[in-house]
Amino acid sequence: MKGCPRTIDLASAPKSALIAAIDPAGGTESSFEELDELGLLLSNLDVPVAGKVVQKRRAPDPSTFIGRGKALEIRDFAAALGANLLAVDDALTPTQRSNLEKMTGLEVWDRAFTIMRIFEKRAITAEAKLQVELARLKYEIPSLKGLGRQMSRLGGGIGTRGPGETEFERHRRKLERRVKYIEKHLQSVRKMRSLHRYRRSRDGIRLVSLVGYTNSGKSTLLRSLAKDESIRAEDRLFSTLDTLTKRVSCPARGRSFLMSDTVGFIKKLPPELVAAFRATLEEASSADLLLVVTDASSPAPMENFEVVLGTLRDIGADEIPRFVVLNKIDKVSDEIVFISSGLSSRGEDVICVSALTKEGLPALLDKICEKFEETR
Numbered sequence: 001m002k003g004c005p006r007t008i009d010l011a012s013a014p015k016s017a018l019i020a021a022i023d024p025a026g027g028t029e030s031s032f033e034e035l036d037e038l039g040l041l042l043s044n045l046d047v048p049v050a051g052k053v054v055q056k057r058r059a060p061d062p063s064t065f066i067g068r069g070k071a072l073e074i075r076d077f078a079a080a081l082g083a084n085l086l087a088v089d090d091a092l093t094p095t096q097r098s099n100l101e102k103m104t105g106l107e108v109w110d111r112a113f114t115i116m117r118i119f120e121k122r123a124i125t126a127e128a129k130l131q132v133e134l135a136r137l138k139y140e141i142p143s144l145k146g147l148g149r150q151m152s153r154l155g156g157g158i159g160t161r162g163p164g165e166t167e168f169e170r171h172r173r174k175l176e177r178r179v180k181y182i183e184k185h186l187q188s189v190r191k192m193r194s195l196h197r198y199r200r201s202r203d204g205i206r207l208v209s210l211v212g213y214t215n216s217g218k219s220t221l222l223r224s225l226a227k228d229e230s231i232r233a234e235d236r237l238f239s240t241l242d243t244l245t246k247r248v249s250c251p252a253r254g255r256s257f258l259m260s261d262t263v264g265f266i267k268k269l270p271p272e273l274v275a276a277f278r279a280t281l282e283e284a285s286s287a288d289l290l291l292v293v294t295d296a297s298s299p300a301p302m303e304n305f306e307v308v309l310g311t312l313r314d315i316g317a318d319e320i321p322r323f324v325v326l327n328k329i330d331k332v333s334d335e336i337v338f339i340s341s342g343l344s345s346r347g348e349d350v351i352c353v354s355a356l357t358k359e360g361l362p363a364l365l366d367k368i369c370e371k372f373e374e375t376r
Ligand SMILES: Nc1nc2c(ncn2[C@@H]2O[C@H](COP(=O)(O)OP(=O)(O)OP(=O)(O)O)[C@@H](O)[C@H]2O)c(=O)[nH]1
Pocket: 212, 213, 214, 215, 216, 217, 218, 219, 220, 221, 232, 233, 234, 235, 236, 237, 238, 239, 240, 241, 263, 264, 265, 327, 328, 329, 330, 331, 353, 354, 355, 356, 357
């Protein structure tokens, strides 16, 4: 049933995708590059990209997003390439998605849905699974409301409810009950976490939180600093979905503190996911110090840093003292000076490291301890 929550069936996952975006500047080189990240998101779901489409438009078309003519072109392009999925690098309304599906004959995902599928694939713990389910329900319910209204027009006379509406309404109410149940459960997780934080702060234990773009090297940094090889770090997006806290020692100064790793950020992170992961993200927003881990070797480190700052603002963590940890310096050379001076000129305190080769880590540890000694 189109528009209903789509359960994940990896066996029937799309075989190849066309990716599309609109660009007010007119299908420029950079708008094609923008699509690279959507391609990377899809490759994390093992969906290869068959082709890219950029449509020059000042604003999205309210009913088809990309425009009717372009949608029909996409239908033919997909048939020629054998693609069976259209992924759009933006948020689609339920109407846009359903119209695009009808016009192209393809399954249609927007960027938020693509990101949620990766989260679904990565979620292992019960808490992560519940948080992803909550985000997915919140994302899907509005499209059911639209469909309920459409169905009520079929078969329903004046003042009566159509048979379709009754069915959709019943389904929607069931999903809303599930939302309430999950929210109640996550509320108790938040209370428990808040109690732990209260005890930690009462006992004078400092907490450093690692935040940053996905795949920037947060888990690798925690693994190196906490000297714990069991911490998983992988070259894939959203590897970490749960908060993991470890003790880190600074032998030179004879002190230690806690360091926590958490879920990574990305451009246009769906608000439903940010809201659902509140219990996890609160660990970052209650830290004494943030390390904003930034991948110096990524195609757009400054842009990624901006995205992270935006998300920190959304979760109320932008006022917490922070250092920018410019990571993966073993992979770059001249760019480091350029990026770090760009960040410093904005008033950021920058430290260059390689979490992998451990270059710069003693200086980072020292700087953290010095900061805590200043504010004792
Ligand atoms: N060359 C190099 N690779 C690094 C460095 N730090 C991390 N990596 C690699 O980058 C990839 C991602 O590292 P993670 O530590 O999993 O990144 P993350 O920020 O925790 O990613 P998510 O949990 O997915 O958000 C892995 O393949 C790491 O080996 C570094 O300093 N140098």
